[in-house]
Amino acid sequence: MKKSLTPSLLLDEQLCFALYAASRRMTAAYRPLLDALDLTYPQYIVMLVLWEQDGVTVRELGERLQLDSGTLTPLLKRLEQAGLLGRHRRLSDEREVEITLTDAGHTLRERAEDVPRCLAEKLCMSADSFTRLRDQLKTLATQLAASTDQESK
Amino acid sequence: MKKSLTPSLLLDEQLCFALYAASRRMTAAYRPLLDALDLTYPQYIVMLVLWEQDGVTVRELGERLQLDSGTLTPLLKRLEQAGLLGRHRRLSDEREVEITLTDAGHTLRERAEDVPRCLAEKLCMSADSFTRLRDQLKTLATQLAASTDQESK
DNA sequence: GAAAATTATATTGCGCACAATTAAATTTGA
């Protein structure tokens, strides 16, 4: 059967809605696991970055996660309040705020080690489909970023 | 090369982050198109449902979009304020609130007709990849919903 | 037919996202 040439307004045909719904489902699937660590999903991905590379600035964190300071500043303050990290102006350039993990922040990593495996079990997906889907989504995001940037030519 | 058997905490290997980032990019790609219609992305998908089926209840809308009344009630009030729809208790069962499009709400559909095509152009994706990715995401969402529901056994 | 359970929506509160603005530090360049 020939694919319709005129994209429709039907909800079930939209890629955007499939993406939006799947993303919220994914966050919901993480919730019980992250509740045990007292983290929200956005806080978790911030911690993922910090566990990889401690001492990054808010700007670097924002570039990595594609989030701006309006989102990150209050989120980081909550993680600071929770005792997981510290926020300090850099001496070399006082416009920058460097984020450093506390001992508690480093320790939490061990308790998080099981999260990816627990989630993988919920997916019921082969390692291949997992990788393929992930990479398709990365490509899509890159493509959308490119055409959105181009707009503000 | 053998796929690692122990899922890592590396950000770039996470399916969840690829999904989360792609979903936000997608919403960002819609933004300039929807700004012209004075709609946000969540408001747009509500309108998609209503253009398909007018006179649904908040509950039916919530089931379709997987959103609860805490999200929908204020969103619907904003669309009512904008003159696109009306909210009325059903006479048959006064617990239910029925959403009906106004003339302006129906008319907006015509101006929205071009949105899917405009967005499709930003994707640079074959109709096949589009459909395949969309259906993979639907499957993923279904699987996650199933295993999340099961948790509250 | 009245109490108990269920259903549907609304409300409240918190935590993102993101646009727009502000403020402060640094860099650039005439």
Add this chain to the structure above:
DNA sequence: TCAAATTTAATTGTGCGCAATATAATTTTC
């Protein structure tokens, strides 16, 4: 050198998402 431009965070305001609770209507059950 010093004023203008740029860079970096923080702040403000709006609109989701979603959990928890409240309220009101309906259905069930005895």
